[in-house]
Amino acid sequence: MGRKERKTSVIEKKKEVTVSLENLGLKIYEQMDKGYFPSIEMPSRSTENIYYDPNFRQFILGDRKVRRTARNIRHIKPFTQLVWAAFFSHELTTQRKTSTLRDVYYSAQAYEMTFKDQQESNNIITDLETILGFSREDFNIFPEERSAVFGDLTIEYTVPGYEGKTLNLTSHPDGVLIGPALTSSEFIETTADKVIAIEKGGLFTRFIEESVHKKFNAILVLTAGQAPRATRHFIRRLNKELNLPVYIFTDGDPWGMHIAMVIISGSANAAHLRELTTPDAKWSGVWATDIVNYKLPTDPLDEVDVKRLYELQRDPRYKDPLWQREIKTFLKIKRKAEQEAFSRYGLTYIVDEYLPAKLKETK
Amino acid sequence: MAQVTFEEISASDFFYRNRDIAGFTNPSRAIFAAIRELVENSLDAAEGLKIPPDIYVRLSQEGEASKETHVYRLRVEDNGIGVPPRHIPSAFGQVLFGSKYKLKQQRGTFGLGGKMAILYGQITTHQPATIISSTGGMSKIYIYKLMIDIQRNRPIILDRKVVINKEHWQGTVVEFCLEGDYLRAMPKILEYFKQTAMVNPYANLTFVDPKGRLYRFSRVTRDMPDPPKETLPHPYGVDVELLQRLIQVTPYNNMLDFLKNHFHRVGEITARKFLEFANISPSKKPNKLSHQEIVRLMQMLKKFKEFLPPDAGCLSPLGEELLKAGIVKELNPDFVVVHQRKPSTYAGHPFIIEVGIAYGGEVPRKGSFVIYRFANRIPLLYDEASDVSVKVINSMNWRRYKVTPDMPIAIVVHVCSTKVPYKTVGKEFIADRPEVRREIANGLREVARQIRRFLTKREHVDRERKRLGVFSKYLPKIAQFSTRLAGMDKSPDVEKLLRSVKKFGTEGT
Numbered sequence: 001m002g003r004k005e006r007k008t009s010v011i012e013k014k015k016e017v018t019v020s021l022e023n024l025g026l027k028i029y030e031q032m033d034k035g036y037f038p039s040i041e042m043p044s045r046s047t048e049n050i051y052y053d054p055n056f057r058q059f060i061l062g063d064r065k066v067r068r069t070a071r072n073i074r075h076i077k078p079f080t081q082l083v084w085a086a087f088f089s090h091e092l093t094t095q096r097k098t099s100t101l102r103d104v105y106y107s108a109q110a111y112e113m114t115f116k117d118q119q120e121s122n123n124i125i126t127d128l129e130t131i132l133g134f135s136r137e138d139f140n141i142f143p144e145e146r147s148a149v150f151g152d153l154t155i156e157y158t159v160p161g162y163e164g165k166t167l168n169l170t171s172h173p174d175g176v177l178i179g180p181a182l183t184s185s186e187f188i189e190t191t192a193d194k195v196i197a198i199e200k201g202g203l204f205t206r207f208i209e210e211s212v213h214k215k216f217n218a219i220l221v222l223t224a225g226q227a228p229r230a231t232r233h234f235i236r237r238l239n240k241e242l243n244l245p246v247y248i249f250t251d252g253d254p255w256g257m258h259i260a261m262v263i264i265s266g267s268a269n270a271a272h273l274r275e276l277t278t279p280d281a282k283w284s285g286v287w288a289t290d291i292v293n294y295k296l297p298t299d300p301l302d303e304v305d306v307k308r309l310y311e312l313q314r315d316p317r318y319k320d321p322l323w324q325r326e327i328k329t330f331l332k333i334k335r336k337a338e339q340e341a342f343s344r345y346g347l348t349y350i351v352d353e354y355l356p357a358k359l360k361e362t363k
Numbered sequence: 364m365a366q367v368t369f370e371e372i373s374a375s376d377f378f379y380r381n382r383d384i385a386g387f388t389n390p391s392r393a394i395f396a397a398i399r400e401l402v403e404n405s406l407d408a409a410e411g412l413k414i415p416p417d418i419y420v421r422l423s424q425e426g427e428a429s430k431e432t433h434v435y436r437l438r439v440e441d442n443g444i445g446v447p448p449r450h451i452p453s454a455f456g457q458v459l460f461g462s463k464y465k466l467k468q469q470r471g472t473f474g475l476g477g478k479m480a481i482l483y484g485q486i487t488t489h490q491p492a493t494i495i496s497s498t499g500g501m502s503k504i505y506i507y508k509l510m511i512d513i514q515r516n517r518p519i520i521l522d523r524k525v526v527i528n529k530e531h532w533q534g535t536v537v538e539f540c541l542e543g544d545y546l547r548a549m550p551k552i553l554e555y556f557k558q559t560a561m562v563n564p565y566a567n568l569t570f571v572d573p574k575g576r577l578y579r580f581s582r583v584t585r586d587m588p589d590p591p592k593e594t595l596p597h598p599y600g601v602d603v604e605l606l607q608r609l610i611q612v613t614p615y616n617n618m619l620d621f622l623k624n625h626f627h628r629v630g631e632i633t634a635r636k637f638l639e640f641a642n643i644s645p646s647k648k649p650n651k652l653s654h655q656e657i658v659r660l661m662q663m664l665k666k667f668k669e670f671l672p673p674d675a676g677c678l679s680p681l682g683e684e685l686l687k688a689g690i691v692k693e694l695n696p697d698f699v700v701v702h703q704r705k706p707s708t709y710a711g712h713p714f715i716i717e718v719g720i721a722y723g724g725e726v727p728r729k730g731s732f733v734i735y736r737f738a739n740r741i742p743l744l745y746d747e748a749s750d751v752s753v754k755v756i757n758s759m760n761w762r763r764y765k766v767t768p769d770m771p772i773a774i775v776v777h778v779c780s781t782k783v784p785y786k787t788v789g790k791e792f793i794a795d796r797p798e799v800r801r802e803i804a805n806g807l808r809e810v811a812r813q814i815r816r817f818l819t820k821r822e823h824v825d826r827e828r829k830r831l832g833v834f835s836k837y838l839p840k841i842a843q844f845s846t847r848l849a850g851m852d853k854s855p856d857v858e859k860l861l862r863s864v865k866k867f868g869t870e871g872t
Contacts, residue, residue, distance in 0.1 A: 021848065022848060022849060022850065024848065025844070025845045025846075025847070025848025025849035025850075026845075026848075026849040028841065028845040028848075028849075029842075029845040029846055029848075029849040029851055029855060032841070032842055032845065032855035032856075032857065032860070033855040033856075035856075035859055035860070037860060038841060038845070070837070070838065070841055070860075073830055073833055073834070076833060076834065076837045076838070076841075077833070077837060079837070079841065080837040080840050080841050080844075083840075083841050083844045083845055083848070084840070084844050086844070086848055087844040087845075087847055087848045090848055111840075112840075113840070
């Protein structure tokens with residue numbers, strides 16, 4: 001992989017976000033200036049309006065709209081909160097500051113804007129995402145949970161004080177946090193030819209110790225459970241901007257499966273957003289069939305696991321034969337296995353035997 | 364063997380030995396009871412002539428009696444009817460002497476309280492009482508210094524003065540010393556004045572306490588209810604004691620005349636019918652009735668169904684206007700509603716219930732209703748839990764009336780009767796008579812319905828005010844944030860929008 005000249009992508013997007021926030025403000029301003037109660041229309045996020053789109057290979061919102069108007073006594077508070085959130089996001093992006101959902105909740109109080117609870121302020125941020133079609137990370141609002149990345153990728157920071165500085169993501173053996181600074185960085189250079197996403201921290205560390213990044217020429221991403229949006233977006237960028245195939249390794253149970261699926265096809269909660277999915281990513285394991293083939297130590301499926309499997313079986317994202325086969329196998333063997341289960345064959349077995357085999361199989 | 368001696372004791376002696384039953388239980392209760400009895404006598408004395416009462420009470424400390432108690436001098440002045448000079452010694456120095464044996468609605472029941480106070484003072488301090496009184500007009504002012512001969516129940520006159528009444532003063536002053544504990548009694552005494560002022564809105568009450576603090580409750584009206592008329596006892600309400608007393612004093616020498624002239628709502632025809640029913644000869648001499656015959660007469664009187672119910676003319680309720688004025692004066696509520704029930708009777712005694720509910724203002728919010736109980740215009744301050752009104756209030760489903768205990772709600776219940784069904788001589792609480800209970804319940808339901816109407820309306824107004832508040836809170840913020848977001852200098856005008864909401868908001872009300 002050669003050096004890439006895509007330096008402008010991050011900055012351009014920032015500009016786009018800022019302008020769309022300003023336009024929203026202008027729209028409301030003009031309505032009020034003409035003597036109308038301002039109102040905003042946005043796609044409905046109710047479950048009846050969420051559809052799976054096979055073309056996008058993710059959930060999308062349908063045509064149903066909701067209208068928020070300051071005329072309505074029940075709307076006016078959330079409407080005000082929304083305008084405030086837009087204003088606050090604009091402050092963040094133009095001043096190049098970052099924030100978290102928790103922080104937003106408290107910041108509101110400085111403006112005498114009260115949110116009943118964290119959930120209420122989170123909903124308002126989601127409304128803003130829906131209206132503008134950007135995710136909250138674009139407004140510099142980042143989640144608390146952090147995942148990590150390790151591998152030969154050189155990035156260039158755009159955050160204040162670090163502009164122009166570069167970093168190679170092998171510099172720190174624990175990996176580098178996928179936080180605001182990293183997500184807003186430009187990709188400069190990589191020698192890797194694939195991305196391996198891993199659910200659990202233990203295995204991520206093992207892979208670094210065993211030099212998986214060198215042996216397999218890979219960038220390693222720790223999702224730390226269900227991947228946060230910033231991480232999903234980051235994986236997508238690795239896939240789209242650097243053309244790297246993505247392989248996902250999770251526990252061999254319905255929950256692990258779904259971690260992979262959300263990276264691939266997104267979640268219903270983010271149906272209003274694009275650019276969070278990596279439709280070409282592959283779930284490489286641990287499959288139910290792996291449990292059988294590799295004779296892994298297992299635990300029995302419990303009631304919730306089985307219930308979840310039946311749900312997934314009907315989920316449109318899972319209609320692909322591979323997924324259906326694995327769901328059926330889980331239900332048949334009634335067992336599940338964790339990634340760590342390979343340790344019964346020695347600490348390096350997973351790297352030496354399983355990983356190459358699965359990468360080949362899911363290529 | 365122990366020597367058992369029987370001796371006859373006088374009425375004074377009896378009450379001396381049993382002062383608990385008249386409310387003089389302990390030093391703090393005693394001082395409260397003394398003030399209360401004298402104030403009530405004063406109110407009765409003024410109301411009898413329909414004079415708006417002016418009552419001045421001064422309690423001053425004379426010296427220490429024990430660790431907790433002090434000797435106080437109590438002075439109560441009124442502008443009432445006055446006591447004729449020849450009656451002064453007996454009226455204040457002889458227990459069970461007085462004007463209160465006839466049936467009419469009065470505060471005192473036994474003509475006992477005032478003398479009990481003086482008696483108590485004498486027992487505890489051995490000092491004489493001073494009585495000053497004048498019946499007004501051209502009559503003179505008489506000043507007596509008295510003590511009570513407890514064993515013989517006789518007044519002892521220590522000194523007597525007659526003064527020219529230049530100012531045509533009318534009224535009575537009672538001054539004496541007693542031992543008590545004012546500090547302990549203070550909250551009840553102040554509460555007593557406040558509540559007395561509430562049901563006597565036409566009275567001026569002044570109280571100067573031992574620390575020199577002056578409490579003044581001014582009248583808000585000179586209108587007074589009509590004074591109660593005296594009435595004869597109703598046949599359903601008599602007991603053997605009363606029959607015996609009537610027989611002793613009656614000038615009539617046959618049963619027909621006896622019944623016609625001594626009983627309420629008994630005329631010639633009714634008397635004859637009754638005598639036939641009871642199988643008593645109309646010409647029988649009342650003083651020839653044996654004890655057994657008297658008991659039987661009483662039983663037959665109660666059994667006979669054809670006596671007309673007692674007439675409530677002898678009652679003097681406060682009236683809705685005055686009750687309202689009193690509640691407003693003392694509680695200054697946001698809303699008050701009062702209701703007077705029609706007269707009713709229990710056991711031959713007529714009674715009238717008056718109730719009121721006050722909301723907000725100076726009514727305290729204390730997590731339960733504030734209950735004011737009155738009987739014949741005197742406040743009942745002790746044993747609230749045992750009172751019939753409280754039982755009725757507690758058994759009502761207030762939620763039906765949108766009323767909850769956390770609201771600032773005061774409930775007033777006033778029972779007027781020729782014979783208030785007290786449970787004790789101390790006049791603390793009213794017994795649970797089914798007839799009385801029913802009337803109180805009906806009255807409370809009526810005022811509760813009205814308070815519900817008020818609360819509903821208020822809720823509506825509140826909702827509307829809240830609605831407007833929401834708009835005026837958020838619209839300027841929307842303007843502010845959108846202006847800054849759009850990078851504009853001048854905020855859009857939200858006043859017009861606010862006005863349109865207001866117009867819309869008031870349409871419905």
